[in-house]
Amino acid sequence: MTATTILLIGHGSRESAGNDEVERFTQTWRARHPQWCTELCFIEFADVEVEAGLARAAKSASRVIVVPLILNAAGHVKMEIPAHIARARLQWPGVCFDYAPHLGVCEPILAILQRQLRGCMQGLDMPDPTTTGVVLLGRGSSDREANGEMARMARWLFEETDHELVDLAFTGITYPRLERVVQRQVLLGMKQIVVLPYYLFTGTLIQRIARQVTHLKQQYPHLRFAQGAYIGFEPEIDSLLAERVQALMDGSLASVHIGDEVLQWQPHRHDAHDGHGHAHEHSHAHEHGHHEPHPEVHA
Template sequence: MTTTTILLVGHGSREPSGNAEVEAFAAQWRQRQPQWRIEVCFIEFAEVLLQEGLARAAQGAGRVLVVPLILNAAGHVKVEIPGHIAEAREHFPDVRFDYAPHLAACGPILAILKRRLRQAMVALDMPDPTSTGVIVLGRGSSDPQANGEMAKMARWLLEETDHELVDLAFTGITWPRLERVVQRQALLGMRQIVVLPYYLYTGVLMQRIGRQVEHLRRQYPLIRFTHTGHFGFEEEIFALLEQRVADLQAGVPGASLPCDGCKFRQIAQHPGHPAHTHGPAHGGAQAANA
């Protein structure tokens, strides 16, 4: 029987606790699926990066399933991971490498956001949702498709709740930023504001969000604020990844990215498409809680 390794790819964070949470997630996943061989690596800001992770996963394996633990498809998912997979194929010609899609905008992620929003409303003593603004706050990307996935989640949340305002904000790279969206919601008469961070694990940016909300409380003393935490350990995340693995193993059409993301690389290389970058003004912190 061919030995299969599942390589879980996290982004990586300058904050060690963020990487530790990804490792803890993998440990829980191994407990859920003891029959699987699960390895972990990171794209950046960590000890075990992609090249080494792929090499480790290939040792003693006939097949490697590369599973990104990433919400949105920007340059890392579209270009960087496929590039490393191509190099790994050259170094390990006897090993089959398959690449699963990222988590993406989907029903299970929406279910998490809805549950977190309900919990936030309880914390506010269940105010009128029509006077309670919601802000889905993500890290932001130079890739418009990645930002579009977040916009889709915000729209779905608006469609499925009684809140009249569900806005989108970003911590870096693109606009609008949190303070601008809060200003708009305050002008439109919101008496409470719920900030929903769109993050899997902790890190520098999650810590910054907490500080920003405290600043906003002082700036707008007549508005009640609350913010939720990151959601990488929710049941839906485990289930989504398990479905990715099951689809790859069963050879379900579309379970593996075509040509390992070649269509993404073509889009990224098109003159009209911005290259993925963290941007000098952001110091690289845009990347997954860097």
């Protein structure tokens, strides 16, 4: 029996390329950290989902460290994964289950976004940042804390650059949308606009964003646009997760608390999804189009 197993949890995507990226990251992780036994499962759209992943890990280890590969803390991080862990604790009382924090707002993610922004500016031949707007574009969630994490990251990006405008936009669920933010930045005199997708891996929404930027180029032929890549599993992500795993193992980081109330959570269908794999829930009416636009939020 293994003393400790690391269980990585990806979101899962109907776009096979997204799941393939998580699989490749796991292979790289295993090669970089051979001292740890590592398993992988997904929340949805995969052969091995969370319940099966926890069972597999618990049968071969006395301790399981659950590591969510999720950017923002919405329903999956707050309720779904904790509910599975709580039930696993009841089923395997002799196994210790620790829950690592989600990726969240942190310096490594900021560093990746800064690097992407520099690359986009170089592609635009280094224009004046005061006339170059930045749009941090995420999935959007019905959970205000998840949206708030994006707002924090936009503010951090604003603080660390000379860009006068670093705005938020969302591809679904909440507002403002990309076209509205671009319209505002144009009215405020921006000559170039950089779109930075706030996604961990590829998927159908990354393809949609590329089409949206193409449409915006046609709509604003006098503007120059640049689009960054999604965040991806850069070396900073590996280092961040390794630090957290080691901290959990040596006791310098406490496991995320899981309350008894999560046991009431029940699996739900993922009908209103995009196949990409980020913070989104499906139990709220306004996520299906029955809502009024929200006011814009700027950094």
